[in-house]
Amino acid sequence: MCSFKNCVLLALGAWLALAQGVAQGAGYVDVLDLPARPSALAMHSPLLDLARAGQRLVAVGQRGHILYSDDAGKSWRQAEVPVSSDLSAVHFPSAGQGWAVGNDGVVLHSGDAGVTWNKQLDGRQIGALVLKHYSDLATAEPDNEQWGLLAAEGQRLVEEGADKPFLDVWFANDKLGYVVGVFNLILRTEDGGQTWTPCQDLTDNPQGFHLNAIASTGDGLYIAGEQGLLLKWDERGQRFNTVQTPYQGSYFGVIGQPGEVLVYGLRGHVFRSTDDGASWQPLGSDLQVNITTAFLGDNGRYRLFTQAGHMLQTLAGDSPLQRVPQTEQSPIASAVQAADGALVLVGSRGVRVLPVE
Template sequence: MTMIKWTLLAALASAMAVPFTRPVIADGFADVLDTPALQSEYAMHSTYTGLTQAGERLIAVGQRGHILYSDDAGKHWKQAQVPVSSDLVAVTFPTPQSGWAVGHDGVVLHSRDAGQTWSRQLDGRRIGQLLLDHYQPRLAEQPDDADLQQRVSDAQRMLDEGADKAFLDVWFESARVGYIVGAFNLIFRTDNGGLDWTPLLERTDNPSALNLYALRPVGNDLYVAGEQGLVLKLDRASGRFNAMPTPYNGSFFGITGKPGAALVFGLRGNVFRSTDDGASWSKVELALPLSITASSVAADGRIVLVSQAGHVLVSTDDGASFHPRQNTVTSPVAAAQVTFDGALVLAGTQGLRRLAHD
C-alpha cells in the first residue's frame, strides 16, 4: 500500500469541496509555496488532517494552507496567517507558544505565538540540496561506499525534481529538539528549533524507503509507523531508529498509547498493542473492517480511535479492548483531539466538528 492517508482523504473530499476563489496570476501560474493561504469565510469547511493542543488552545491544519485555532475547545474558530497555500498534514506544539506544522511540497512552518501567525522554515525546493550537503562530504571520504553513492544519487534526483516532496508528521520533544518524517523514508532532526535540519535516512531500518506516516512518543519511547507493517523505535543511545517486528504487513497510519501500552493502527481496522516496549505485538479485535486513521488520549486515560468513516471507539483498559461510541453523523476523519473540557474534536473532509463529552 503506497497511498498516503492524506491522498485518500483528499480524493474523498474532491466531490464535496467548497469552491475557493484564487488570486488571478498574470502568467497563469501561482506557486503554492509563494502564495499565502487565502483568508476565507469558508475555511471551516475545508479538509483538515491535523489537530493538536497548544496549552488549552486547539490548532487544526489542512488543505490549501488553512490553519484554524480555537480557545473554547472547538466551539468557535479563527483563521491564522499562513505564508503558503500548500496542503498541510500534521501539527505539534511542545509548548503553548511554539509549534510546527508540515505538509506537501516539503513545507515546514513555525509559529511563535500559539498558532496565530506562521513562518516558513523549510520547503521542498531546499530538501535535495540539504541532502546533498549532508551526504556528499561523506561520500568524498568513502568513495566506494555503495549506500552513500545511492544517497547522493537520490539527493541529486530530489534536487532536480524540485518541490514535490511530502512530510507526513512532526513531533517536538522540546522547543528546540524535534523530528519530521515523510514519503520515501524522509526523516530529519533539528536541535535548534528548526533553524537547521539533519537528515537521518541512514539511521532507519528501512532499506526499501517505505513511506513514514506517523511519529509519536509513547511513554519514554519514540515510534515511527509506516507502510508494510513498518514500526521503528528510536534507540536514543545510538540515535538510530530500529525496526520492531510486527505480525502485519499492511500500512500503519498512526501510533498512540500511554506508558506501558503502545498501539499502532492502520488499514482495515488493524490495531496492534505492545506492553513490552515494542518487542512484541498482539492484535486488538475491533470487529470494524475500516481503516483507523486517528487517535487521541484523554486526560483521564481513555484512549480514543477513530475510523476513516468517523466511527469513534473508546478504551478504558489501556487499549486492550475498545467499545463504540454512538455518533450522530459519520464522515471521513483524519485527526482527533480530546480537548481540555473532555470533548472530542474530529477533523476530516467535512471540516471540524465537536462531540461533547459523554
C-alpha cells in the same frame, strides 16, 4: 499503499494542479510563494490534523489553512500563513511553539501559539540539502557505498523539484524535532528548525517505505509506515530500528504511554504491546475500515477513529475495542480532547465538536 492523509493530499494536489493550470493565463504564482487566503468557510473545509497548544486548539488543512480556537472548538479564527500548500500535520511541544508540515516539503513554525506562521523549509531546498549532506559524507568516507547511494537519492530529489510531501511532525521540546514523509524522507533539527539534517541513513527502511506518522509514548519514540513498517528510536545506537509486528499492512499511527504502545492502520487493525514491542496482542473489532487517528483521553481511555467516521474506545490494559454510538458520522482525520473535556474532530467536512461526557 499511501496513508489516509497522503491519499487526501494527493487528491487535493490533483485538484490544485488543475486549478493552477487554468490560472496560468492569469499569472501563475507558486503555492509556496502564495499566502493562504482568508475564507469564511475554512472551518468547513477539509482539515487533516489537530493539536492542542496549551488551552488553544490548532487545526491544519487544505490550501494552507490553519485555524485556532480558544473556546474548545466552538469558534475559530484563521491564522496568517505564508503558503497555500496543503498541510497534513501539526504539533506543539509547548503552548507557544509549534510546527506544521505538508505538501511541497513545507515546514512552518509558529512562536505565538499558532496565530502567525513563518516558513522554515520547502521542497525546493530539500533535494540540495540531502545531496550536500551525503555528498560531504561520501567525500569523507569514499569506501562507504551507502553515502554515494544516498547522495544519488539527493540528486534525484533535486531533479524532481518541490513535490516532496511531509506526512507528520514531532518535537521533543522547542529545539529537537523530526519531520517525516514519503519514500523514507526524514529530517532532524536540534535548533528549532533553523537548520535541518537528513536522517535517511538512520532508519531501518531499505525499501524506502513511506513514513506515515511519528510519535512518542513517553518511553519510546516510534515511526509508523506502510507495509507493516514500525521503527523505534535506539538512543544508544542513535538510529531508528525495526520493531517486528504481526501485520504486513500499512500503519497510519502510533500512540501510547509509558509501558504501553498501540499501533493502528489499514482495515481496522490495532495491536498493543506492553513489553517495548517484543510481543503484540491484537485488539479485535468487527470493522474493516482504516483507522486514521487516535488519542488518549483524560479518563484513561484510548479513542480511535476511522476513515468512515466510526469511534472506538478501549481502556489501558487488556480491554477490547468497543464501538461508541454516534448520531452523525463523517470521515475523521484527527481528534483531540479539548480543555473542557469535549471531543473535537476534524476531517473532510471540517470541524465537529462532541459534547462533554
